[in-house]
Amino acid sequence: MSIISCENIEKYYPEGFSGRKKKILTDLSFTVRQGDVFGIVGPNGAGKSTTLKIILDFVRPDKGKASISGHPARSHTSHRHLGFLPENPSLYRHLTVTDHLLFAARTAGMPRGEAMRRADEILCTVDLSHAAHIPISRFSKGMTQRGALAYALFLKPEVLILDEPMSGLDPLGRQLVIDIIRESHQKGTTILFCSHILTDVERICTQIAIMDKGWLAAFTTPQELQQRKDVAKPEMSPLESFFLEVIAG
Amino acid sequence: MNALKTIWAIGLISFQEGLRRRIIYGVVLASLLFMSFAVLISGLFMRDIVKIMLDLSLSAVSVSGLLVPFIVGITLLSGDMEQRTIYTILAQPVSRAHYILGKYLGFAMLTSLIMGILTGATIVTVWGSSHLYAEHFFTSLSFSAIFLSSLMSLLAVLVLNSAMILWCCVTTSSFLATLLTLATYLIGQTVEDIIRFISLHIAGAEVSGLVQKTVQVALYLFPNLAAFDFKQQAAYGLPIPLHEVILLGIYGAAYITVMLLLAIVIFNKRDLA
Ligand SMILES: Nc1ncnc2c1ncn2[C@@H]1O[C@H](COP(=O)(O)OP(=O)(O)OP(=O)(O)O)[C@@H](O)[C@H]1O
Ligand SMILES: [Mg+2]
Numbered sequence: 001m002s003i004i005s006c007e008n009i010e011k012y013y014p015e016g017f018s019g020r021k022k023k024i025l026t027d028l029s030f031t032v033r034q035g036d037v038f039g040i041v042g043p044n045g046a047g048k049s050t051t052l053k054i055i056l057d058f059v060r061p062d063k064g065k066a067s068i069s070g071h072p073a074r075s076h077t078s079h080r081h082l083g084f085l086p087e088n089p090s091l092y093r094h095l096t097v098t099d100h101l102l103f104a105a106r107t108a109g110m111p112r113g114e115a116m117r118r119a120d121e122i123l124c125t126v127d128l129s130h131a132a133h134i135p136i137s138r139f140s141k142g143m144t145q146r147g148a149l150a151y152a153l154f155l156k157p158e159v160l161i162l163d164e165p166m167s168g169l170d171p172l173g174r175q176l177v178i179d180i181i182r183e184s185h186q187k188g189t190t191i192l193f194c195s196h197i198l199t200d201v202e203r204i205c206t207q208i209a210i211m212d213k214g215w216l217a218a219f220t221t222p223q224e225l226q227q228r229k230d231v232a233k234p235e236m237s238p239l240e241s242f243f244l245e246v247i248a249g
Numbered sequence: 250m251n252a253l254k255t256i257w258a259i260g261l262i263s264f265q266e267g268l269r270r271r272i273i274y275g276v277v278l279a280s281l282l283f284m285s286f287a288v289l290i291s292g293l294f295m296r297d298i299v300k301i302m303l304d305l306s307l308s309a310v311s312v313s314g315l316l317v318p319f320i321v322g323i324t325l326l327s328g329d330m331e332q333r334t335i336y337t338i339l340a341q342p343v344s345r346a347h348y349i350l351g352k353y354l355g356f357a358m359l360t361s362l363i364m365g366i367l368t369g370a371t372i373v374t375v376w377g378s379s380h381l382y383a384e385h386f387f388t389s390l391s392f393s394a395i396f397l398s399s400l401m402s403l404l405a406v407l408v409l410n411s412a413m414i415l416w417c418c419v420t421t422s423s424f425l426a427t428l429l430t431l432a433t434y435l436i437g438q439t440v441e442d443i444i445r446f447i448s449l450h451i452a453g454a455e456v457s458g459l460v461q462k463t464v465q466v467a468l469y470l471f472p473n474l475a476a477f478d479f480k481q482q483a484a485y486g487l488p489i490p491l492h493e494v495i496l497l498g499i500y501g502a503a504y505i506t507v508m509l510l511l512a513i514v515i516f517n518k519r520d521l522a
Contacts, residue, residue, distance in 0.1 A: 013522070050522070058336060058521040076344040084340035090332040092262070094269035099262065100337065106258035107341040109251075135269070151337065 003159055003190040004032040009054060009064035011047075011214075024050050025214045028064070032192050032207070037185050039201040040194040041243060042211030048194040049087050051211070052163050055192070056084060068159060083157035087164045089148030093137040097128060097147040104154050118154065126150045126176065141168040146176075153180065160184060162193035166200060178204055202239040210246045218246045255343055259351020260358060262338075267321045267359045276316050280309040280367050288374050298382060299375065299390050303484040306371040307395070311402040311480070314364040318406070318413040318430060322356050326414065327423035335521060346513045349414060353509060356410050361403060368399040389486030397494060398483035404501045405477035409434055411508035412472065418516040437474035444468060472504050 009028040012021040025047050032038040040048050053059040055066045057073040071078035091100055098119055105115030123129045126146040136144060145168045152160065165181070166174045174197075181191055181204050194211075195201050201208060202222060210218045225238040233241050267273065287305035291298045329335040329352075338348055372395060379387040409430065416429040447461050477497060482489050 053522060056336075056340065058339060060518075060520060076342050076347070079340060079342040082340070082342075084336065086333060086336045086340075088333075089336075090334045091337060092266045092334055094266055095262070099265060103258055103262045103338075104341055106261070107255050107343060109254060148337075152340070 001034045002031040003034050003036075004038075004055060004066075004068055004161075004192055006030055006051070006055065006066045007064050009051070009061045009066065011050060011054065011059065011061050013050075023214060025054075025061070028214070028216055030209060030216060030219075032190060034190055035185070035188055036207050037181060037191045037205045038193070038207045038209070039205035040192070040209045040211055041196070041198060041201055041239075042194070042217075043247060046211040047214040048211055049163055052084075052161055052192070052194065056161065081155070081158040083152035083155065083160045085148050085152040085160075085162040085165055087167070089144060091136045091144060091147055091151070094135055096133050096135055097123065097139075097150060098132050100147070100151050101154050104151060108155050110155075122150045122154050125153070125180070142170060142173055145169055146173065149177065149180070153184075158189060160189055160191045160193070162191065164195055165193055166195060166197055174200070198239045198243060199237055202237055208239065210243055212247050218242075252347060255341075255347045256351045256354055259338060259343065259348060260354030263325060263352050263355025264358045267317075267325060267355065268362075270321060272320055273317075273359070273363065276313050276320070277363060277366060280313045281370055283309045284367075284370055284374055288378060291378075292382070295382070298378070299387055299486070300484045302375060302378065303371070303395065304480060306367075306374065307398055307402070307480045307483055310364055310367040310371060310399055311405070311478075313367055314360050314402060314406040315409065315434065317356065317360045317363060318410050319427060321359065322410060322413050323417060323423050323426050323430065325356075326352060326417040327421070327426060330417075330421060330521065331423075333521075339521070345516050349418070349509060349513050349516055353411065353414055353505075356414075357407055360406050360410065364399060364403045364406070368396065371395060371399075391483070391486040391488070394479070394483040394486060394489055397489045398479040401477045401479050401489075401494065401497060404497065405472075405474045408472045408474065408477075408501050408504050408508075409437070411505040411512075415508045415512040415515070418512040418519070433471055434474065436471045439475070440464070440468050440471055441473055441475045473500075477501070 007029050009025055010023070011025040013024050014020070015022040028051060040051065042048050050059060054061050055068065055073055057078070066073040068078040068082060091097065101119040101122070102112070102115055105112070105118070110118070119132070120129070123132050126149050128143065128146050128150060131139065131143060136147065139147060149165065152162070165177045169177065178200060181193070185191060202225065205222065208220050208222070209216050220242060225242060228242060229238050231241070284306045287302050287309070290305070291301040294301050335348070339345070372392060375390065375395070379390065412433045413426070413430040416426040420426055420429070443464055447464060479489050
């Protein structure tokens with residue numbers, strides 16, 4: 001069953017002061033099936049974040065449509081049972097991470113006692129128990145990233161959308177994110193994420209899309225990559241060599 | 250029902266975020282200091298003691314309320330867009346209309362709290378002074394007039410808050426939003442005077458029909474904030490007619506509704522990239 005779908009999406013952004021429009025996404029179509037871990041990789045500026053923002057309805061496409069769990073992206077019901085981690089996440093500086101979690105609980109109608117229990121649990125998972133009551137302004141970048149991850153996972157979402165979830169994290173943090181994605185996958189969560197770290201993508205994804213200049217240039221799976229192992233350059237991982245092949249054209 | 254809960258949740262988190270800004274306490278503290286100063290000064294004008302005390306204190310209440318949209322409202326709203334904190338809110342099943350209404354609710358709670366505390370302080374100081382100074386100076390004192398005057402000041406700030414939200418949705422620049430909100434305030438304060446001036450037809454200052462029409466249209470576009478000012482009545486202990494309060498309540502509510510609806514329509518079209 002398809003959980004996330006994009007159909008023929010096209011997006012233009014105004015460029016500079018002239019307001020001339022620049023094409024950012026071209027005829028983008030893909031679906032993420034239930035239980036998939038779908039990774040989008042691509043060079044800087046390829047349009048990965050823009051694609052995620054369109055699926056989340058933060059940005060409106062000029063053509064085409066997106067949907068989550070059968071709900072059109074435009075309807076806010078598509079965000080039920082959804083967790084999102086933005087690129088360089090930003091939380092309210094004067095509030096604590098617990099304040100944020102309680103906000104999420106209120107929007108979901110979760111009783112306060114249960115919310116506090118769940119908050120303890122998820123903060124423990126992302127290793128932030130010690131910082132539960134510290135304002136975000138005193139957080140390091142990695143702590144903010146972990147806090148935002150806790151926020152995304154708090155309501156045990158069925159769909160997870162993560163934009164560069166490993167960025168700003170130390171090796172322990174990176175491993176933590178990988179473990180969380182794996183664990184969520186085992187529980188049946190559908191995950192869509194983008195990343196620059198090809199080795200990580202290769203390790204955890206069931207589907208991989210390579211994006212370049214607003215196009216989805218290629219799709220592959222870890223199994224396919226394994227079969228290409230002999231063609232790949234020895235100093236590179238199969239995904240790295242495939243990636244360079246696709247991008248270099 | 251669910252929508253109300255969502256709006257409440259957004260209102261609460263905005264209220265909390267606003268309340269943890271130190272500047273809010275600075276404003277309240279400065280107002281309280283100013284009020285103590287007003288008590289001291291007014292002691293010098295025995296006959297007019299109540300008038301001066303109330304004039305100064307109620308002005309402090311209304312100025313503190315007016316500062317909220319400028320120092321907290323705009324920074325919180327444009328900060329949400331610039332730092333992308335808005336994604337945190339909109340990642341939940343929250344529509345953009347919920348977001349606008351929730352933010353408005355949060356600012357309204359913040360303004361009500363600040364103005365409520367300061368009105369309470371005004372009432373306490375006036376009441377305390379009435380025991381301190383000769384009683385016959387306080388015969389004109391009317392607590393209900395003080396309360397109603399503050400309530401109307403609050404309504405004026407709530408109206409300005411709604412205009413501020415609209416401007417923040419129209420422009421991405423917080424500087425421009427501040428400027429537009431300030432313009433709304435200034436025009437809202439004076440538009441009534443201009444209308445009066447025009448209708449007087451003072452010799453040598455003839456105003457053409459076109460200008461008259463333009464100003465009349467402006468009166469409808471901008472909130473008539475001066476109409477909410479009952480500080481003089483409160484200071485002199487004059488009765489504030491209830492029907493006027495009710496009419497202003499309806500006017501304010503209608504104005505706020507239109508501003509927020511416009512804000513939602515415009516915000517709905519925007520890319521939050
Ligand atoms: N708000 C915006 N206004 C105008 N252009 C934008 C805006 N946001 C992104 N772009 C442009 O859209 C293109 C795609 O950006 P996007 O952020 O989607 O890339 P990305 O693949 O996520 O890159 P990265 O790997 O660096 O995160 C870039 O060329 C960028 O300059
Ligand atoms: Mg990106």
